[in-house]
Ligand SMILES: [Zn+2]
């Protein structure tokens with residue numbers, strides 16, 4: 001399995017050369033290239049990616065609005081995401097059921113509900129092909145059924161919207177927002193995942209001194225037995 005971080009920017013105004021495009025991951029296996037998420041930055045720019053299929057985590061602007069004018073390939077999303085995108089001129093629509101492994105171009109995607117937004121219910125994906133297995137959740141407060149989601153995954157790819165500050169708000173009984181990176185390391189430790197990559201970078205990373213941030217994050221992660229990196233646009237990885 002090959003991973004290409006097409007974009008690593010969260011829903012912020014700042015952008016740099018390292019974090020120019022809205023967060024998106026290209027998962028490649030054999031001849032297939034499946035793109036996870038397609039935010040507004042990707043509007044009109046899908047030709048150069050030429051994905052075999054697109055899979056969506058939720059309908060927020062930085063994850064789905066690049067499909068406003070339709071898609072050049074099949075698109076897969078959970079039902080609640082489709083409800084929000086019902087007016088989009090996407091012709092080839094496919095439903096992904098939560099907790100049901102779905103094969104897309106030879107790559108298996110299993111959606112796990114994650115807490116993040118009330119208006120735009122969100123999932124993270126456990127993605128596997130051959131012997132490789134990752135978990136990808138660019139926006140989240142926590143993963144429902146976390147043990148099943150992270151069991152035997154080689155890399156946890158998580159939400160870099162905030163490093164230590166908390167971006168969690170209460171709305172009635174629900175929580176909305178993002179968990180700090182630091183909290184996500186504790187999940188990796190509990191579930192025996194030893195490698196994490198931070199994407200969906202917030203302003204702390206994008207406008208800050210990334211080397212310094214990485215050094216302090218590495219130290220925190222090491223305490224949890226986790227090796228980490230911060231993804232940047234164009235970063236590639238083979239599993
Ligand atoms: Zn986002």
Ligand SMILES: [Zn+2]
Nearest residue numbers: 058060116139
């Ligand atoms: Zn979001």
